[in-house]
Amino acid sequence: MSDNLGLAQLSDHLLIVAVVIYSLAMLAYAGDFAYGRRVKAASAAGKAARPVPELAGVRAGSGAGTPETPETPATAETPATRETPETPAVVPPAATDSGADGRERLGPLIRAAIGLTFLGMAVHLTGVITRGIAVHRVPWGDMYEFVTALTCVTVIFFVALMMRYRAWHLGVFVMGAVVVALGLAQTVIYTPAGPLVPALRSYWLAIHVAAMTLSVGIFFVAAVLGVVYLFAERYARRVAAGRSPADHGIMRRLPGAEELDRLTYRTVVFGFPIWTFGIIAGAIWADQAWGRYWGWDPVETWAFITWVVYACFLHARATAGWRGKRAAYIQLVGFSCLLFNVLVVQTFVTGLHSYAGLG
Amino acid sequence: MTDVHTPEAGIGTAPAGIPGEVPGQVPGQLAAETETPPVRPQPGTFGVMAWARWGWRQLTSMRIALVLLFLLALGSVPGSLLPQQGIDPAAVQQYYTAHPALAPFLNALGLFNVFAAPWFAAIYLLLFTSLAGCVLPRTFRLARMARALPPQAPRNLSRLPNSVRYETAMAPEEASAAAAVFLARRRFRLNRGRGWLSAEKGYRREVGNLLFHIALMGVLVSVGVGGLFGYKADRLLVEGSSFADTVTDLDAYHPGHLVSPTDLAPFSLTLDKFSASYIASGPDLNQPASFDAHLSYTAQPGGAARTYDLQVNHPLNVDSTKVYLIGHGYAPVFRVTDGRGKVVYDQATPFLPAEQSTYLSEGVVKAPDAKPQQLGFAGVFLPTAVNVNGQLESAFPAPYEPAVSMIPYSGNLGLNSGVPQSVYQLNTTGMRRIAAPAQVLTVGQSMKLPNGAGTLTFTGYKQWASLQVTYDPGQGPALISAIVALVGLVLSFLVRRRRIFVRAYRGEHGRTVVDVGGLARSDVGGGFEAEFAELAADLTSVHHGTDTGAVGPAGSAAVGEAGPEAAPPGGPESTQPGPDTVTTPDGSDHDSSPRSEETE
Numbered sequence: 001m002s003d004n005l006g007l008a009q010l011s012d013h014l015l016i017v018a019v020v021i022y023s024l025a026m027l028a029y030a031g032d033f034a035y036g037r038r039v040k041a042a043s044a045a046g047k048a049a050r051p052v053p054e055l056a057g058v059r060a061g062s063g064a065g066t067p068e069t070p071e072t073p074a075t076a077e078t079p080a081t082r083e084t085p086e087t088p089a090v091v092p093p094a095a096t097d098s099g100a101d102g103r104e105r106l107g108p109l110i111r112a113a114i115g116l117t118f119l120g121m122a123v124h125l126t127g128v129i130t131r132g133i134a135v136h137r138v139p140w141g142d143m144y145e146f147v148t149a150l151t152c153v154t155v156i157f158f159v160a161l162m163m164r165y166r167a168w169h170l171g172v173f174v175m176g177a178v179v180v181a182l183g184l185a186q187t188v189i190y191t192p193a194g195p196l197v198p199a200l201r202s203y204w205l206a207i208h209v210a211a212m213t214l215s216v217g218i219f220f221v222a223a224v225l226g227v228v229y230l231f232a233e234r235y236a237r238r239v240a241a242g243r244s245p246a247d248h249g250i251m252r253r254l255p256g257a258e259e260l261d262r263l264t265y266r267t268v269v270f271g272f273p274i275w276t277f278g279i280i281a282g283a284i285w286a287d288q289a290w291g292r293y294w295g296w297d298p299v300e301t302w303a304f305i306t307w308v309v310y311a312c313f314l315h316a317r318a319t320a321g322w323r324g325k326r327a328a329y330i331q332l333v334g335f336s337c338l339l340f341n342v343l344v345v346q347t348f349v350t351g352l353h354s355y356a357g358l359g
Numbered sequence: 360m361t362d363v364h365t366p367e368a369g370i371g372t373a374p375a376g377i378p379g380e381v382p383g384q385v386p387g388q389l390a391a392e393t394e395t396p397p398v399r400p401q402p403g404t405f406g407v408m409a410w411a412r413w414g415w416r417q418l419t420s421m422r423i424a425l426v427l428l429f430l431l432a433l434g435s436v437p438g439s440l441l442p443q444q445g446i447d448p449a450a451v452q453q454y455y456t457a458h459p460a461l462a463p464f465l466n467a468l469g470l471f472n473v474f475a476a477p478w479f480a481a482i483y484l485l486l487f488t489s490l491a492g493c494v495l496p497r498t499f500r501l502a503r504m505a506r507a508l509p510p511q512a513p514r515n516l517s518r519l520p521n522s523v524r525y526e527t528a529m530a531p532e533e534a535s536a537a538a539a540v541f542l543a544r545r546r547f548r549l550n551r552g553r554g555w556l557s558a559e560k561g562y563r564r565e566v567g568n569l570l571f572h573i574a575l576m577g578v579l580v581s582v583g584v585g586g587l588f589g590y591k592a593d594r595l596l597v598e599g600s601s602f603a604d605t606v607t608d609l610d611a612y613h614p615g616h617l618v619s620p621t622d623l624a625p626f627s628l629t630l631d632k633f634s635a636s637y638i639a640s641g642p643d644l645n646q647p648a649s650f651d652a653h654l655s656y657t658a659q660p661g662g663a664a665r666t667y668d669l670q671v672n673h674p675l676n677v678d679s680t681k682v683y684l685i686g687h688g689y690a691p692v693f694r695v696t697d698g699r700g701k702v703v704y705d706q707a708t709p710f711l712p713a714e715q716s717t718y719l720s721e722g723v724v725k726a727p728d729a730k731p732q733q734l735g736f737a738g739v740f741l742p743t744a745v746n747v748n749g750q751l752e753s754a755f756p757a758p759y760e761p762a763v764s765m766i767p768y769s770g771n772l773g774l775n776s777g778v779p780q781s782v783y784q785l786n787t788t789g790m791r792r793i794a795a796p797a798q799v800l801t802v803g804q805s806m807k808l809p810n811g812a813g814t815l816t817f818t819g820y821k822q823w824a825s826l827q828v829t830y831d832p833g834q835g836p837a838l839i840s841a842i843v844a845l846v847g848l849v850l851s852f853l854v855r856r857r858r859i860f861v862r863a864y865r866g867e868h869g870r871t872v873v874d875v876g877g878l879a880r881s882d883v884g885g886g887f888e889a890e891f892a893e894l895a896a897d898l899t900s901v902h903h904g905t906d907t908g909a910v911g912p913a914g915s916a917a918v919g920e921a922g923p924e925a926a927p928p929g930g931p932e933s934t935q936p937g938p939d940t941v942t943t944p945d946g947s948d949h950d951s952s953p954r955s956e957e958t959e
């Protein structure tokens with residue numbers, strides 16, 4: 001097996017460039033928080049009164065796909081109005097604000113940040129793909145490749161989520177987390193391109209680890225959303241108690257707590273079946289490679305623990321007294337289990353997933 | 360109470376904001392079973408049955424199920440961080456040596472065998488009992504629900520999270536009938552009354568949810584079946600040798616509780632040749648690249664011999680019994696002649712790898728037939744022997760420069776003492792090391808023992824493979840259960856349970872007013888707004904006689920113009936002033952109205 005060293009180096013360089021671009025994007029997102037244009041006072045007040053600040057109207061608008069009518073953004077909001085544009089008189093002012101927020105009010109900094117996010121994503125994806133070509137296999141055979149691939153999923157999923165819900169301002173948190181993860185991958189756990197040990201030579205590598213990569217990348221987004229939710233929830237409580245101004249700089253730009261909670265939940269709901277599938281695929285592979293489909297290997301055990309904790313989160317959201325903050329904490333515990341599995345158990349605890357050799 | 364095992368159990372939950380507005384709501388049918396803890400019986404006033412019922416209700420409540428789930432996760436943690444008897448018994452022994460005070464205490468708690476410990480079993484059995492107690496009633500309820508009709512439409516549809524109002528030239532009855540035809544064609548379940556129409560869809564959500572939970576129980580049962588009827592054994596096989604799948608011929612035989620020796624598949628198997636290759640350069644130097652165990656086997660005595668190239672990830676399947684390649688090593692061949700000049704030992708001797716990266720292996724030779732005294736040798740095999748500063752080391756796992764270095768002993772091997780001995784260790788208590796200079800032997804070389812005690816010749820080497828024989832009848836059912844669980848999970852997340860209500864009535868100007876309302880009972884993935892918008896638009900087209908989705912005569916469809924003059928019967932709440940009555944799909948203009956999607 002001859003690895004293409006030139007391509008492997010290109011991949012390394014691309015991934016470093018991606019980190020740099022993501023860092024710039026993060027700075028631009030942060031700069032928008034700090035220096036971005038202030039929203040007009042009237043609409044800010046209008047928004048503060050609404051439970052779901054900026055996503056509410058826009059989401060329906062983006063769903064209907066009518067970006068060409070910025071002057072009557074609310075026409076997209078109900079099917080009947082969409083068909084009768086001659087009745088703009090009924091459009092409430094609040095809807096105009098929220099409708100415009102998503103598309104029209106993006107400052108230059110946030111637009112630069114979005115551009116950088118897309119650019120970084122393209123470079124990142126190219127880096128992951130060239131690594132795969134260089135080693136003639138799927139690019140998630142070792143820990144370094146796993147982290148680079150899963151962060152790529154995170155960014156793609158974030159972009160998809162934000163394109164749908166227009167909550168670009170969350171970018172600073174997602175980009176920050178991705179920069180840290182990718183930076184660690186390149187410094188602490190970097191592994192040069194190489195072939196796989198025989199235990200990993202199976203098409204189940206493509207299936208099992210791909211599912212794990214996907215779901216970890218998605219859970220990553222959910223965890224970031226969960227943290228932001230906790231801040232937004234605290235802020236909402238402070239506003240309700242009159243201890244915080246209703247148009248606080250950062251919070252004003254973020255989706256409301258309720259919307260964040262919903263987004264988090266949907267993200268977990270998206271990732272959970274993929275994680276489940278990953279575990280099943282892993283079990284099938286384990287049966288072929290190790291002679292049993294489940295053997296409480298440390299990594300298996302932690303995958304199980306993670307699954308159970310995310311199941312707890314899904315159930316907690318259905319239980320009175322556990323919704324909201326408690327559920328969010330459970331979700332974060334789930335992600336901590338996941339991180340612990342990836343960073344500690346797979347690296348330091350001896351088990352079959354250590355790939356030290358044949359048995 | 361028991362409705363709550365489902366994520367967003369709200370299937371049956373009526374939107375909290377409009378309890379009085381839904382006259383037709385049938386509580387028992389889509390029951391909004393809230394999480395009020397059951398009343399605890401007072402001692403003395405209730406009998407045993409009341410306590411049992413209370414206990415059962417507690418157990419099957421979501422709260423307890425959550426606690427049990429947490430305990431399950433928590434209980435698994437020590438199983439991954441402490442050495443486990445079932446996975447690595449040697450590591451448990453090491454732990455005992457390292458922590459002599461703590462280990463017996465941990466052992467008493469079952470922490471060295473967590474996944475077989477009674478307390479762990481108690482957690483998951485309670486959890487699954489709780490699950491069964493929740494899932495079974497829900498299955499019956501679903502069966503009942505599948506035959507029942509959707510509830511009557513609420514009076515005031517504009518209070519629903521999604522609603523539209525428009526006028527049509529059709530008569531109210533005609534409009535209602537047209538809507539019924541339209542919704543029936545979209546496979547909604549319908550219920551009609553005077554001037555109203557209720558339609559519901561998405562029962563597959565609950566079906567998926569139930570499937571998921573029932574399939575989880577299936578996984579548990581399958582694992583149990585595998586444990587009872589399956590078996591697992593190991594066998595180390597040197598090139599050229601054979602074994603039959605019988606209890607006596609297997610090394611570490613672990614049968615399930617209900618396995619008898621005659622149940623073993625009657626195959627026999629020979630290891631013809633083993634080959635391995637390794638990476639010879641680069642950062643992954645010494646890493647294995649491939650393993651191949653070339654086997655020939657017969658499925659039944661007297662059957663035709665077949666060959667198989669056994670590799671990692673490619674087990675051999677003989678009538679559902681699987682043979683796996685799980686390890687390999689070297690077996691140097693030694694010939695021992697004793698003091699009389701008689702050959703007392705001539706065979707391949709499996710050595711165990713002591714260093715994974717170089718395959719430096721350790722082993723012993725025992726020659727009990729040697730005279731005048733028994734002979735024993737302990738030493739190492741080096742696949743690629745190199746001399747590093749006078750120290751003998753192996754540089755590479757492949758046999759490029761095979762060599763052995765053996766220390767001779769003479770005396771009593773202790774084989775007849777009745778104490779079982781490992782074939783990989785020499786019991787030197789009754790033996791004396793023969794003073795001889797340490798000597799490295801390459802293939803063909805011999806070492807002469809002093810005082811004419813005999814010679815040891817390193818005549819060559821073979822390789823061995825260790826095989827695992829596994830039979831697990833629970834495997835197939837477990838896989839099927841897992842797949843069903845996944846399908847159920849996806850179904851319960853993708854499908855949304857939703858209701859569409861239509862009310863058609865004569866407005867104040869004599870024209871027919873149509874109110875369409877929509878309610879997603881569970882909308883995990885989101886998107887009900889869009890679906891409702893599309894449905895409402897199509898329905899509008901139906902009522903305007905333009906099925907193409909185009910708009911009818913200008914002004915015939917008006918949204919939000921309802922105002923006070925066109926109040927629906929019995930709906931004073933809808934008469935909000937002015938433009939605010941625009942009903943946005945997500946209901947965000949109605950601060951008091953419920954957001955029904957995901958009625959978690």
